[in-house]
Amino acid sequence: MKEQQTESTRQLKVGREIQKDLAELIRSKGMAFFEGAMVSVSGVKVSPDFSLAKVYVSIFPSDKTAKVMDIIAENSKAFRGELGAKIGKQIRITPDLSWFVDDSLDYVEHIEELLKK
Secondary structure (H helix, E strand, O other): OOOOOOOOHHHHHHHHHHHHHHHHHHHHHOHHHHOOOEEEEEEEEEOOOOOEEEEEEEEEOHHHHHHHHHHHHHOHHHHHHHHHHHHOOOOOOOOEEEEEEOOHHHHHHHHHHHHHO
16 A cells, blocks of 8 residues: 655745745735635645646635636636746746635535534
8 A cells, every 4th residue: 555645844835835925926916807706825735846736726705616717727827927936036947837626615614504404
């Protein structure tokens, strides 16, 4: 059985830096850019070779998730370019960004609804 590898300290640090910088980029775009949805970066996991970053975003209200993910997909290269300008001094290559929906808030809401019954 293969053991699950844990992230190195450097991976965690780079992930936190990317999370902070992407959150700032998204915040600077404003809610109008995302058609009135509030978007936050809830986490970033970086591959061991730093070539790929999985970016997890929370979207509120959740009924706009599909539209917001389309907007993010259309602008992914621009986000990567802006991120590269910010972190270019700290890391040799800017990782490719893969975007995922963090639906943990929806899950919490669902559990709360079940507990109310």
